[in-house]
Amino acid sequence: MPSTRYQKIDAHNYRHIRAVGDIHGDYQLLQSRLHQLSFCPETDLLISVGDNIDRGPESLNVLRLLNQPWFTSVKGNHEAMALDAFATGDGNMWLTSGGDWFFELNDSEQKEAIDLLLRFHNLPHIIEITNDIIKYVVVHADYPGDEYQFGKKIAQSELLWPVERVQKSLKGELKKIIGADFFIFGHMMFTNIQIFANQVYIDTGSPESGRLSFYKIK
Numbered sequence: 001m002p003s004t005r006y007q008k009i010d011a012h013n014y015r016h017i018r019a020v021g022d023i024h025g026d027y028q029l030l031q032s033r034l035h036q037l038s039f040c041p042e043t044d045l046l047i048s049v050g051d052n053i054d055r056g057p058e059s060l061n062v063l064r065l066l067n068q069p070w071f072t073s074v075k076g077n078h079e080a081m082a083l084d085a086f087a088t089g090d091g092n093m094w095l096t097s098g099g100d101w102f103f104e105l106n107d108s109e110q111k112e113a114i115d116l117l118l119r120f121h122n123l124p125h126i127i128e129i130t131n132d133i134i135k136y137v138v139v140h141a142d143y144p145g146d147e148y149q150f151g152k153k154i155a156q157s158e159l160l161w162p163v164e165r166v167q168k169s170l171k172g173e174l175k176k177i178i179g180a181d182f183f184i185f186g187h188m189m190f191t192n193i194q195i196f197a198n199q200v201y202i203d204t205g206s207p208e209s210g211r212l213s214f215y216k217i218k
Contacts, residue, residue, distance in 0.1 A: 017045045048073035049203070053082065056207040074124055075120045075124070
């Protein structure tokens with residue numbers, strides 16, 4: 001099993017920290033919302049829950065945010081599909097999931113996009129943020145099991161794809177994940193931010209709905 005990548009962030013190093021739901025290439029909407037939130041690149045941090053690309057109009061511009069010190073991201077299933085396409089030469093699954101934007105780029109833009117997407121081989125699957133009192137964990141889709149442990153090895157697929165936990169929560173079968181105070185997920189699209197036990201779902205379907213949601217960590 002490939003190593004599960006964890007990252008710790010000390011909240012004391014930033015004025016404000018926000019997690020943002022699946023951006024899906026909606027760069028202009030992201031910029032507009034950051035302006036509304038008075039986001040300050042010099043003092044604040046934005047953490048993406050993954051799925052930065054596909055479906056929206058400006059995936060490359062969103063990927064370029066990886067060059068900014070105020071932006072970081074966990075890996076989402078759409079980044080994983082892109083990397084699988086590069087590795088296998090079979091881009092059909094990615095294409096049918098919104099990856100057509102890549103094939104519309106010119107050669108130099110494609111090279112830039114590939115270089116940026118390859119960073120997800122090293123970016124974390126899981127980001128833990130703590131201020132000594134409250135511990136937040138950001139993962140794309142789920143953290144399997146009932147207990148969080150920093151450094152625990154988990155199959156990537158269990159972090160990027162599952163919806164079983166949230167489907168059970170929708171039926172009223174709520175269960176906390178111990179080991180952290182709050183878990184922030186994307187992947188599962190809702191009309192508004194949903195909270196079940198200590199799990200917060202912040203994907204509000206920006207390309208289709210025009211709503212891009214944020215969760216304030218600090």
